[in-house]
Every structure is written in C-alpha cells, then in structure tokens.
Amino acid sequence: MSKFEFPESIRSRPVWGTLEPRAGLHHLMIADAEGAEAILDIATPELMAGAHIIFIAKGTGFGDKLRALNPAQYYEGPSYEASASRIQRVLQDAKMSTQVYLAGTEGLMGQAMCECTNAGIPFTAVQTEHRGSTARRMQCVHCKGITKDVAIDPFVCSHCGLNLFVRDHYSRRLAAYQGVCIDAEDPGNVPASKGIYE
Amino acid sequence: MTIQFNEETFRDDYTFKNSDWAIQRFPFPFHEDSYMYSVNMERHRGGPEGSIYEKRFDVDEHYVAEMRDRAMVLADDPLRCQSLPHMTLAGWDLLELIMVSKSEDYPDLFELHRDGDQWRWVNKPLGIDDTFTFLDETTLPYGPMEYITRQAQGDYCMLDQRDDNLWMDAGTVTTQADWSLDFDIGMNFFEWHAPVPLAHEKGIFVRALKFLLNIQQGAPARRLNWTMTVNPLLDTSPENYHRWGVQKTTLTPENIGQKQHLRVELQTFFRLPRSNALVFPIRCYLCNFDDMMTMPKWGRRLHRVIRDLPEELATYKGFIDNRPMMLEYLSKFDDGLPTSPGIWPEKESEPPLQT
Numbered sequence: 001m002s003k004f005e006f007p008e009s010i011r012s013r014p015v016w017g018t019l020e021p022r023a024g025l026h027h028l029m030i031a032d033a034e035g036a037e038a039i040l041d042i043a044t045p046e047l048m049a050g051a052h053i054i055f056i057a058k059g060t061g062f063g064d065k066l067r068a069l070n071p072a073q074y075y076e077g078p079s080y081e082a083s084a085s086r087i088q089r090v091l092q093d094a095k096m097s098t099q100v101y102l103a104g105t106e107g108l109m110g111q112a113m114c115e116c117t118n119a120g121i122p123f124t125a126v127q128t129e130h131r132g133s134t135a136r137r138m139q140c141v142h143c144k145g146i147t148k149d150v151a152i153d154p155f156v157c158s159h160c161g162l163n164l165f166v167r168d169h170y171s172r173r174l175a176a177y178q179g180v181c182i183d184a185e186d187p188g189n190v191p192a193s194k195g196i197y198e
Numbered sequence: 199m200t201i202q203f204n205e206e207t208f209r210d211d212y213t214f215k216n217s218d219w220a221i222q223r224f225p226f227p228f229h230e231d232s233y234m235y236s237v238n239m240e241r242h243r244g245g246p247e248g249s250i251y252e253k254r255f256d257v258d259e260h261y262v263a264e265m266r267d268r269a270m271v272l273a274d275d276p277l278r279c280q281s282l283p284h285m286t287l288a289g290w291d292l293l294e295l296i297m298v299s300k301s302e303d304y305p306d307l308f309e310l311h312r313d314g315d316q317w318r319w320v321n322k323p324l325g326i327d328d329t330f331t332f333l334d335e336t337t338l339p340y341g342p343m344e345y346i347t348r349q350a351q352g353d354y355c356m357l358d359q360r361d362d363n364l365w366m367d368a369g370t371v372t373t374q375a376d377w378s379l380d381f382d383i384g385m386n387f388f389e390w391h392a393p394v395p396l397a398h399e400k401g402i403f404v405r406a407l408k409f410l411l412n413i414q415q416g417a418p419a420r421r422l423n424w425t426m427t428v429n430p431l432l433d434t435s436p437e438n439y440h441r442w443g444v445q446k447t448t449l450t451p452e453n454i455g456q457k458q459h460l461r462v463e464l465q466t467f468f469r470l471p472r473s474n475a476l477v478f479p480i481r482c483y484l485c486n487f488d489d490m491m492t493m494p495k496w497g498r499r500l501h502r503v504i505r506d507l508p509e510e511l512a513t514y515k516g517f518i519d520n521r522p523m524m525l526e527y528l529s530k531f532d533d534g535l536p537t538s539p540g541i542w543p544e545k546e547s548e549p550p551l552q553t
Contacts, residue, residue: 010393011392012390012393013392142436142438162440169393173384178436180439181440184440184441184443185443186444186447187444
C-alpha cells in the first residue's frame with residue numbers, strides 16, 4: 001500500500017519514519033487500523049517470539065493477520081483510551097533491550113509516544129511509521145479540549161464550538177496539533193472547510 | 199519612594215499611559231531605518247543611567263498595575279504558570295536572583311535579609327513582608343517561581359539545558375505576544391520557535407542557540423524584539439485571542455495614534471547557578487504612536503521600517519491588514535531627513551520635523 005507523503009513543514013511538526021526490525025529481547029508494537037500493515041511488513045518468527053502487539057482495529061480486519069504472526073502476546077482493544085492503562089503497565093516492565101514500534105495514525109503514535117516518554121524512553125529511541133488516515137488530534141488553544149480525527153480545515157471544536165483553523169504547530173506533551181479561532185477578527189466570516197492536505 | 203506607580207489598567211477601560219519619563223526611556227527597537235531578524239545579542243551589564251538597560255530587572259511606573267493584571271490572568275487561567283517537576287530547583291535559583299538583584303538595585307523598594315536559610319523578603323510597592331526557609335516550598339504560598347514572578351514585571355521562561363538544546367520546561371507567561379506556554383511547555387528551542395517565518399532559513403536559531411548554550415553565570419545577555427498591539431493589552435494570549443482579536447479592527451485614522459502601540463520585548467538571559475538552567479525574562483514595554491512621535495528620530499524611522507518590512511513579517515506579527523492605515527499616519531512624521539544610528543532618541547541633536 002502506498003504511503004502518504006506529508007508536505008514539508010515547520011520544525012515542531014513530527015516526522016514519521018519507516019519501521020525496521022531491531023535487535024532486542026522484547027518488541028512492543030502498538031498500532032491502529034492500517035498501521036497493522038507496517039508490522040506485517042517487518043514481522044519475522046524471531047521478532048515475533050519476543051513481540052507484544054497491541055492493536056486498535058478501528059473497524060479494519062487486520063486482527064486475524066496479526067494474530068497469525070503468532071506474537072508472544074497479542075491484545076486487541078476497541079480504542080486507544082481503552083488500551084492506555086495496559087500500555088502504561090507494559091512500559092513499567094520495559095527493559096533496556098525493549099524496542100518500541102508505533103504504527104498507524106498520528107493520534108495513536110503521538111499518544112503512545114507520550115506514554116513512552118513518561119516511562120523514561122527518549123522519543124528518539126522509538127520507531128514510528130505513519131499508515132492510514134491523515135486525520136489529526138487537535139487541541140483547541142482556547143478551551144483546551146481535544147478533538148479527535150480532524151480531517152478538515154477549518155473545523156468546529158467539539159468542546160466549545162469555536163471555528164478553528166488547523167496549525168502545523170505540534171506538542172509532543174499533548175500529542176496534538178494546535179487549533180486557533182479563525183474568525184476572531186471578523187466574527188462569522190468562516191471559509192468553507194476543505195481537506196487538510198487539499 | 200523614587201518611582202511614582204501609576205494607577206492604571208491594561209484591559210477594559212485601558213487607562214494605561216506613559217509619563218514623559220517612560221516615553222524618554224522607551225526601548226525603541228530599531229537601530230537603523232530597516233529591520234530584519236538577526237541574533238542581536240549583547241552583554242546585559244547595565245546601560246545609560248535611567249535607561250531600561252541600567253538594572254538587572256527594570257522596575258518602572260507600571261510595576262504595581264502590571265502585577266495586578268498578572269494576578270487577574272492567573273486567577274482566570276492557572277495554566278499560564280506551569281513548572282515541570284524537575285524545574286523546582288531552577289525556580290529557587292530564579293527567586294534568589296530576583297530578590298538579590300532587586301534588593302541591591304532598588305534598596306528603597308525591596309529588602310532581602312538572609313540568615314542561613316531563613317530569609318525575609320520585603321516588597322514595599324506590593325506590601326509584602328514574608329519570612330520563609332530557602333529551598334523549602336512548604337514555607338511559601340506558591341512554588342518559588344510563581345511566588346517571585348508574581349512580583350516581577352515581564353514573562354519568565356525557564357529553560358532546561360540538556361542534549362545540546364534548551365527545553366522550555368517552566369514559565370510564567372501572561373504578557374506574551376500571542377504564544378501559549380501551555381502548548382509549548384516541554385518543547386526544545388527549535389520546536390517552540392517553529393512558527394516563526396524566515397528566521398530558520400537564515401540560520402538565526404542555530405546561531406542563537408549556540409550563543410545561549412554558552413551563557414555563563416554572572417554574564418547575562420540581552421536583545422530587543424518587537425511587535426504591534428492595538429490597545430495597551432498585556433495579555434495578548436492565543437488562549438484569549440477569540441476575545442481580543444476583534445480589537446484589531448477598531449483602528450480608525452482618528453484613533454490610531456492613541457490605540458496603536460509598538461510592543462517591545464526586552465529579552466534577557468541569565469545562567470542559574472544550582473540547576474544550570476537558563477532563565478529568559480521577556481519584559482514587555484508598550485508605547486502608543488502619538489507618544490513615540492514626540493521623538494522626531496523615532497517618527498522618521500518607524501515609518502521607514504514599517505513601510506519596508508517584508509510581508510511575511512507583517513503577517514506573522516499580525517498587522518498586515520492595518521499596515522496601510524499605519525503608514526498613512528506615520529508618513530506625516532517622515533520628512534525624508536537622515537536619522538542618526540542607534541536606538542536612542544537623541545532629542546537634543548536630531549532636527550525637529552520639517553513641515
């Protein structure tokens with residue numbers, strides 16, 4: 001499957017990589033939706049013997065294929081939020097030799113990256129690969145509410161209802177891009193929404 | 199007391215004003231008739247008597263009113279003051295730096311009495327007389343950084359130094375030029391500057407970072423930065439932009455001289471002794487166009503700078519829509535005569551406006 005090429009952007013915008021198998025006793029792999037394909041691409045029996053896969057299917061049918069890889073541990077959860085405490089628990093036991101692989105949407109990778117950082121793993125040591133939806137996790141700078149899976153610009157904050165434009169400015173700590181009121185200087189003058197990358 | 203503190207507001211009825219003294223010492227940020235980003239750093243070791251450069255932490259007639267405004271912002275939004283857990287020691291470093299500096303530089307306003315770790319701090323303008331144990335947070339009403347920055351004009355960013363970078367890991371930010379501490383906290387130097395146009399391409403941030411990483415104890419540095427603000431609003435935060443943004447549209451040719459303010463930041467950088475963090479105070483000075491035009495040199499120069507500023511910068515600084523109206527006003531104060539180099543007004547030697 002072809003990967004989305006993100007346009008050049010500012011320095012705070014994360015740059016995602018391509019997963020590759022690395023040496024290690026334990027391999028923690030966290031993915032959502034099409035992110036499963038990035039794991040399938042690098043899976044080997046040796047890697048899977050030490051792998052713990054945490055997968056959020058989001059209605060995709062990749063679960064069976066991942067399970068067929070026969071990883072040492074496999075978990076499929078209904079949402080990132082539902083799996084968060086499990087991820088935290090697993091990271092508590094992470095050893096120096098643990099490799100972390102994140103794949104899928106920016107929202108999934110960003111939030112899991114946050115957990116890794118909180119657990120003491122530098123973000124530069126975590127591998128990532130973007131697959132699937134390019135929708136973003138957005139923080140409203142005004143009310144601080146997070147709106148998930150934002151694919152259009154401008155969009156309406158799901159918490160306070162302001163019309164927000166989508167910035168590329170990104171906070172790793174919040175795992176979110178910044179949304180800022182688009183019609184503050186001319187209330188009601190909101191351009192028609194279009195896809196973020198249109 | 200030597201300074202007469204103004205009774206004034208930075209919101210709602212906007213009664214803020216500058217005295218003649220404040221106008222004369224306003225840090226006009228343009229040393230020549232044009233502007234482009236540069237690493238315009240110099241040592242912060244005093245300056246002309248009475249200037250804003252003279253003391254380590256300048257205190258002026260707006261002190262009490264600014265601290266009142268800060269307290270209101272923090273009451274409305276406590277997220278404007280945050281400190282990541284590893285930054286508490288840097289907060290104590292900052293508290294010490296400000297208390298020592300202010301009590302030495304303004305002995306009539308501030309007193310610090312130290313007996314081992316038992317400290318007594320007297321802030322006469324704000325009516326504070328507190329005794330506490332240095333390095334014991336339980337003896338202060340706030341964390342050390344918040345305690346002292348509620349008593350010091352300007353925003354304070356606390357930068358941790360590691361991995362050859364600086365990390366914005368704590369701060370008190372209530373007088374900011376439209377950036378969010380809550381969003382940027384935890385970012386490194388390149389990340390929090392990411393939205394600034396042109397400067398990355400010019401290598402400004404690489405050179406600035408190299409300079410800042412090498413700042414030593416006792417050798418602080420400084421630079422000026424600037425933007426434009428309609429009304430003397432200190433809290434131009436992104437958090438409240440949906441409330442204040444519309445004020446930019448209230449300029450008219452009749453009111454622009456009073457409403458349009460040049461907003462200048464005196465940025466200083468101090469190495470802190472225990473934490474090895476850098477503290478980055480960003481002190482905001484506001485001056486309206488009418489007051490600035492009382493200095494013929496500033497009138498001539500401001501017109502030329504604003505006229506020739508690249509479009510990206512006028513957009514980033516948020517006044518692209520108002521630039522034509524500004525130029526219409528400013529052009530009346532530019533008679534085409536040459537200006538002397540440097541930022542000082544040179545009122546005695548600079549020729550008056552030719553009409």
